[in-house]
Amino acid sequence: MxxxxxxxxxxxxxxxxxxxxxxxxxxxxxxxxxxxxxxxxxxxxxxxxxxxxxxxxxxxxxxxxxxxxxxxxxxxxxxxxxxxxxxxxxxxxxxxxxxxxxxxxxxxxxxxxxxxxxxxxxxxxxxxxxxxxxxxxxxxxxxxxxxxxxxxxxxxxxxxxxxxxxxxxxxxxxxxxxxxxxxxxxxxxxxxxxxxxxxxxxxxxxIKFDVTPPIVMAERGAALRRSLGDRAVILCASTRDGEEELILDAFLEQFPLLEQPPLLMITPRHPQRFDEVAQMIEARGIAYVRRSAFDHNLVTPISEKVQLVLGDSMGEMYMYYAMADVAFVGGSLVSLGGHNLIEACAMGKPVLTGLHTFNFSEITDQAIAAHAAVRVDGARSMLREALALVGDDKKRQQMGSSAHAFFLQHxxxxxxxxxxxxxxxx
Missing domain, CATH: 3.40.50.11720 (3-Deoxy-D-manno-octulosonic-acid transferase, N-terminal domain)
Incomplete structure (x- = not known):
């Protein structure tokens, strides 16, 4: 053979x-x-x-x-x-x-x-x-x-x-x-x-639980967050082909109805898809800015008219997690098996994940049991759960603390x- x-x-x-x-x-x-x-x-x-x-x-x-x-x-x-x-x-x-x-x-x-x-x-x-x-x-x-x-x-x-x-x-x-x-x-x-x-x-x-989150990424995340003013941030991390459309359509259904909508951030898993996702956003008329458009020091204020940030950079995932209030880990809304949620837990963020997590089944189930993560059944329910967490400081902080404890435990x-x-x- x-x-x-x-x-x-x-x-x-x-x-x-x-x-x-x-x-x-x-x-x-x-x-x-x-x-x-x-x-x-x-x-x-x-x-x-x-x-x-x-x-x-x-x-x-x-x-x-x-x-x-x-x-x-x-x-x-x-x-x-x-x-x-x-x-x-x-x-x-x-x-x-x-x-x-x-x-x-x-x-x-x-x-x-x-x-x-x-x-x-x-x-x-x-x-x-x-x-x-x-x-x-x-x-x-x-x-x-x-x-x-x-x-x-x-x-x-x-x-x-x-x-x-x-x-x-x-x-x-x-x-x-x-x-x-x-x-x-x-x-x-x-x-x-x-x-x-x-x-x-x-x-x-x-062994990824033994990674030490880079201090410089936390500092960059804090700087980027300051440029947003008081807006909350919902991060959709490591999204894959077939997910962004679902997320953007759910975003258009729910966010325009809010008086003070959070900023949505999408970071595609693969760099060759950055332009493709940008075209999806533009086709829906969503006001957005690309991470690559920011100055190096991340001090340029982002206009309140901007509804979405496209994370079109490599090696900055810890920065994106650092600035987020809630993190959805992609590859899990469609049948791709998901991605691991360790980086989000390392940064002490509440985690949302879809139904399709067969590549990381045990760690995802353990995170859910530890109250560090919540499973959702689609893009609409993911954004609804994210908005609920953004509006509930106590629950969001408890989940974030549980996520970091889960990271240290393993x-x-x-x-x-x-x-x-x-x-x-x-």
Whole structure:
């Protein structure tokens, strides 16, 4: 089956390269470092290397506490951080700008044997650490051949992803069996990983709870909030395709009826959709301003006529949460599985989430049980609940305090994960 998989990858390579060029129209990062995706790299010294693969921006942010712990614990090692997306690489560059002397970033090659082989021979990592859900059959097989242990940390697997993997069992199971150690986010994740063929996953929790919110982001959020005057702010964070239309239509139904409507803020998950969402807002005649239009110091007052702010920036999610009174976490109004609500809880904000949270089912259910979050059944009910919280200072503050307590309660996953990785690093 892996031979067929490799053959299909070889046939698909021209289309994959064309897709890079096509995506590069809106995201120039996809047209950069293309040689790395084919297994060709610039000179690299022979310092002992720990390799972490974080496919995109979300995984890169999640990996931050672990990467910093690895750098602190193993000062004689370099860290190689690989990605598949341009946003992942950009996010890594910003997060780890202070340790660039010990951390190198690169794109991981496509999962074609000779490309992966060149990559492994060039960097000779002691250990491969996959973040969250990445299982590449040829990558794992080549690591086996080169005697490089593979670990999966902060592992999660939804029921939907499990069913998809089981349909390709003859391809995925050998790769799963070859993973040396697995640190799972939760008990349901661990059980599903066992069904996939991974033996003895250890439940460590989610390392993203160990992230320290940047002080500068809180300061920027406070500055942005001051520019709004006395208006409350409802944040719709990490929204996905199909959600913004629902939110904007619900906004037009409810907000014009209010004497003092809050400011709505929408931050799309993917930067290539910023312009698309702006067009949706303009088509509905909603007065808005883009985050990119603000001056750097965020001191320019926002007109009271502005009804909505479009958060068209990367790496500022903590700032958006800091300025908000209530936060809805997107990807959950439509069947996309949701996004994690840890950042909102870290900033002590009441959280709203939709019905579709299968990617983060346990953590969402736990947050709801802890009175840190409320589940809603659609965009209209989400905005109604948000408006109710804006109008009830006591309940909003209680939920915010519960959210922050929930965040603190779940810390410690990084230390437990480091214990799992220790035997593989020398």
């Amino acid at each position: 892996r031979l067929l998989y490799s053959f299909i990858w070889g046939l698909s390579l021209p289309f994959a390269l064309f897709r890079l060029w096509w995506r590069g129209r809106k995201e120039p990062g996809y047209r950069q470092h293309i040689a790395e995706r084919l297994g060709f790299y610039s000179r690299y010294d022979s310092t002992p290397t720990i390799w972490v693969h974080a496919v995109s921006a979300g995984e890169t942010r999640a990996a931050e506490p672990l990467i910093r712990a690895l750098l602190a614990t193993y000062p004689q090692h370099q860290l190689l951080l690989t990605h598949m997306t341009a946003t992942g690489r950009e996010t890594g560059g910003k997060l780890f700008a202070d340790v660039q002397n010990r951390l190198r970033q690169s794109y991981l090659p496509y999962d074609i044997n000779w490309m992966i082989r060149r990559f492994l021979m060039h960097y000779s990592p002691q250990l491969c650490i996959l973040i969250e859900t990445e299982v590449w059959p040829n990558l794992i097989a080549q690591c086996q051949q080169h005697h490089i242990p593979v670990t999966l940390v902060n592992g999660r697997l939804s029921a939907k992803s499990l069913r998809k993997a089981q349909r390709m069992a003859s391809l995925i199971l050998p790769a799963a069996h070859a993973i040396s150690a697995v640190a799972a986010q939760s008990n349901p994740d661990a059980e599903r990983l066992k069904e996939l063929g991974i033996s003895h996953p250890i439940i460590t929790g989610n 810390q410690g996953a990084t230390s437990r994960t480091m214990d799992i990785l220790k035997p593989f690093i020398h």
